[in-house]
Amino acid sequence: MEQQNTATAHHVLPLSLYFTVAGVLFVLTGITVAISFVHFGEFNIIVAMLIATVKASLVALYFMHLKYDNKLFMAVFLSSLIFLGLFLTLTMTDTMHRGDIDPIKEHPIKKEAVFYNK
Amino acid sequence: MSVATTANYLNEEKGLKSWLFTLDHKRIGMMYLFAVMIAFFLGGVFAILIRLELLNPGQDFFTADTYNQLFTLHGAVMIFLFIIPAIPAALGNFVLPLMLGAKDVAFPRLNLASFYIYVVGALFALYSIVAGAVDTGWTFYTPYSTTTSTSVISMTLGAFILGFSSIFTGVNFIATIHKLRAPGMTWFKMPLMVWALYATSIIQVLATPVLGITLLLLIIERTIGIGIFDPAMGGDPVLFQHFFWFYSHPAVYIMILPGMGIISELVTTFSKKKIFGYKLIAYSSLGIALISFLVWGHHMFTSGQSEFSSMVFSFLTFFVGIPSGIKMFNWLATMYKGRITFEAPMLYTIAFMFLFAIGGLTGIMLGAISIDIHMHDTYFVVAHFHYTMMGGTVIAFLGGMHYWWPKIWGRMYSEKWARVAWALIFVGFNVTFFTQFFLGSQGMPRRYYNYLDQYQPLHMYSTYGSWMLGVGFLIMAYYLIYSIYKGPKAPNNPWGGLTMEWQTTSPPIQHNFEEQPVLEHEPYDYDTRMVVNDQLIKKEDVKEKENINV
Ligand code: HEM
Numbered sequence: 001m002e003q004q005n006t007a008t009a010h011h012v013l014p015l016s017l018y019f020t021v022a023g024v025l026f027v028l029t030g031i032t033v034a035i036s037f038v039h040f041g042e043f044n045i046i047v048a049m050l051i052a053t054v055k056a057s058l059v060a061l062y063f064m065h066l067k068y069d070n071k072l073f074m075a076v077f078l079s080s081l082i083f084l085g086l087f088l089t090l091t092m093t094d095t096m097h098r099g100d101i102d103p104i105k106e107h108p109i110k111k112e113a114v115f116y117n118k
Numbered sequence: 119m120s121v122a123t124t125a126n127y128l129n130e131e132k133g134l135k136s137w138l139f140t141l142d143h144k145r146i147g148m149m150y151l152f153a154v155m156i157a158f159f160l161g162g163v164f165a166i167l168i169r170l171e172l173l174n175p176g177q178d179f180f181t182a183d184t185y186n187q188l189f190t191l192h193g194a195v196m197i198f199l200f201i202i203p204a205i206p207a208a209l210g211n212f213v214l215p216l217m218l219g220a221k222d223v224a225f226p227r228l229n230l231a232s233f234y235i236y237v238v239g240a241l242f243a244l245y246s247i248v249a250g251a252v253d254t255g256w257t258f259y260t261p262y263s264t265t266t267s268t269s270v271i272s273m274t275l276g277a278f279i280l281g282f283s284s285i286f287t288g289v290n291f292i293a294t295i296h297k298l299r300a301p302g303m304t305w306f307k308m309p310l311m312v313w314a315l316y317a318t319s320i321i322q323v324l325a326t327p328v329l330g331i332t333l334l335l336l337i338i339e340r341t342i343g344i345g346i347f348d349p350a351m352g353g354d355p356v357l358f359q360h361f362f363w364f365y366s367h368p369a370v371y372i373m374i375l376p377g378m379g380i381i382s383e384l385v386t387t388f389s390k391k392k393i394f395g396y397k398l399i400a401y402s403s404l405g406i407a408l409i410s411f412l413v414w415g416h417h418m419f420t421s422g423q424s425e426f427s428s429m430v431f432s433f434l435t436f437f438v439g440i441p442s443g444i445k446m447f448n449w450l451a452t453m454y455k456g457r458i459t460f461e462a463p464m465l466y467t468i469a470f471m472f473l474f475a476i477g478g479l480t481g482i483m484l485g486a487i488s489i490d491i492h493m494h495d496t497y498f499v500v501a502h503f504h505y506t507m508m509g510g511t512v513i514a515f516l517g518g519m520h521y522w523w524p525k526i527w528g529r530m531y532s533e534k535w536a537r538v539a540w541a542l543i544f545v546g547f548n549v550t551f552f553t554q555f556f557l558g559s560q561g562m563p564r565r566y567y568n569y570l571d572q573y574q575p576l577h578m579y580s581t582y583g584s585w586m587l588g589v590g591f592l593i594m595a596y597y598l599i600y601s602i603y604k605g606p607k608a609p610n611n612p613w614g615g616l617t618m619e620w621q622t623t624s625p626p627i628q629h630n631f632e633e634q635p636v637l638e639h640e641p642y643d644y645d646t647r648m649v650v651n652d653q654l655i656k657k658e659d660v661k662e663k664e665n666i667n668v
Pocket residue numbers: 257370371373374416417435436438439442477478479480481482484485486490493494495499502503506507510511
């Protein structure tokens with residue numbers, strides 16, 4: 001019953017907080033654009049994803065009130081991310097390592113394979 | 119229908135409409151039971167036809183194409199229409215609120231919606247049979263599934279829709295278990311069946327959406343060719359297998375976990391002994407649910423996935439054996455020095471332990487890359503998963519059905535015929551599938567309608583076994599249906615169980631309990647309680663009064 005209260009009670013945040021968060025989001029967007037002119041090679045994607053993740057978290061935490069809601073919602077939200085991460089990571093143990101030992105595996109099926117002569 | 123004297127959920131409201139629009143979890147469970155039994159029958163007919171074709175080498179009854187359709191339909195119907203909903207949605211629906219001491223599930227309307235979504239999904243699947251049955255195997259692997267001319271879309275759309283029904287059940291059960299436990303029933307005083315259903319629900323909710331996405335991607339690939347799986351357009355066909363098994367390996371635990379829950383109930387009731395290692399069994403259900411998400415690549419050792427990936431998945435696969443083994447040994451320890459009786463449900467429990475041990479251990483064998491390279495796509499794999507799914511889940515389902523049958527209908531079935539059917543099914547099952555381990559290890563490939571002469575004797579035995587199984591199931595259908603109409607009235611607690619579903623009438627009244635039950639003892643307190651003529655008594659009271667040893 002106690003749980004229900006915290007879940008439904010409206011937590012009113014000061015307007016200034018919203019503006020601060022919005023400001024940070026704009027700044028981060030700026031950084032994303034600026035950084036696209038710098039080349040990090042392989043790390044391009046990592047940097048971009050890092051900034052995007054921070055932005056998404058800010059939106060979820062403040063604008064979507066996840067930070068002040070019942071912690072159960074947070075757990076559900078996080079576990080969905082963890083599971084996505086799990087899926088990607090374990091799939092990447094495959095896709096990043098094809099051909100390490102047996103070069104034939106590098107390309108799943110040759111594009112010239114008879115099968116594709118439709 | 120039944121002429122039970124008192125008002126109960128079966129006779130309180132009458133007529134077809136009162137069933138179709140019911141919100142009562144017991145009636146919805148029974149409608150599910152009816153539906154999954156039809157699916158089981160249909161899948162069974164396909165199975166008998168497959169075995170018939172394999173009785174002799176060469177083409178006897180069906181062409182190669184028809185044969186491909188038969189095994190696909192057999193697999194798809196058995197998995198998506200029967201085994202996934204069978205225990206949770208049919209039996210689980212009936213017993214979960216009763217075991218918790220609740221009036222119903224948390225969301226009765228969602229429960230009914232889940233049933234009708236199941237029906238719609240089933241209709242799509244059935245339509246695909248008429249409209250040029252699928253021939254891809256139940257796994258729908260690309261690139262074949264994106265190019266075959268059979269009705270892949272309606273079947274996958276069916277499975278997609280069925281997924282929602284499964285998710286609804288899962289969400290409903292999670293909420294029910296969190297919110298509707300009887301006063302006094304803390305998490306570690308819940309029956310183990312409830313723990314098993316809880317773990318199952320988590321997998322249903324987490325994994326099923328991935329199946330939905332996978333099948334949707336497949337449909338999009340087929341219709342507008344976006345090139346996710348087609349290498350000609352930069353796609354990757356092996357990616358489909360990653361997607362598919364990310365759902366389907368956890369799905370095998372959607373199938374087996376509730377079966378293990380049933381076995382935990384049955385083994386204590388019929389050993390009249392407190393369960394050994396309650397917490398370990400409960401935690402191992404969660405452990406299985408978790409590990410099940412980390413091992414899917416063991417289905418792909420020969421798919422062309424990287425060697426590194428195979429190594430990782432093989433390593434992780436071995437861990438699945440641990441929680442399964444924990445359960446197995448705890449059940450055995452529960453039986454040790456128990457006062458075991460061998461009524462039909464217990465016979466199924468024992469059959470389960472034999473068969474699931476074989477199924478699980480051969481799974482570990484297949485998890486070793488060096489062995490799987492040889493065994494993959496042979497009859498060895500077919501034998502393995504039948505030992506787990508049929509020898510495990512279906513046998514547990516039958517055990518549970520016999521166990522709760524008197525509660526469901528208020529009638530007893532014939533114990534004698536139940537034993538006959540059990541014996542036929544147990545022996546028939548082993549004759550059918552044990553032979554397939556030999557066939558597979560000698561190189562007989564899976565999904566072929568023809569074979570070399572050298573395999574004939576074993577194939578013949580396997581087909582004979584399937585007939586035995588068929589007869590066993592027909593007998594069961596007969597005595598069970600007969601018992602609904604003519605069986606002797608069942609007592610409230612025919613097996614002397616201590617969980618809450620036995621504290622209400624057989625069949626239960628519409629709202630399950632006259633008044634809110636309160637948990638007074640743990641679910642398996644057989645060391646201090648016993649049931650005599652439906653009355654729960656404390657053993658010490660008996661000792662004092664009669665000064666006898668109980
Ligand atoms: C100790 C636990 C288990 C282990 C280690 C295990 C391991 C494996 C492995 C390695 C394969 C792949 C074989 C191959 O295709 O070459 C496999 C296939 C399969 N297993 Fe299991 N398994 C276990 C339990 C189960 C359970 C409980 C079920 C179902 C209730 C199940 C159902 C299946 C099915 C359906 C397939 C074949 C899928 C297909 O290709 O159509 N397994 N198992």
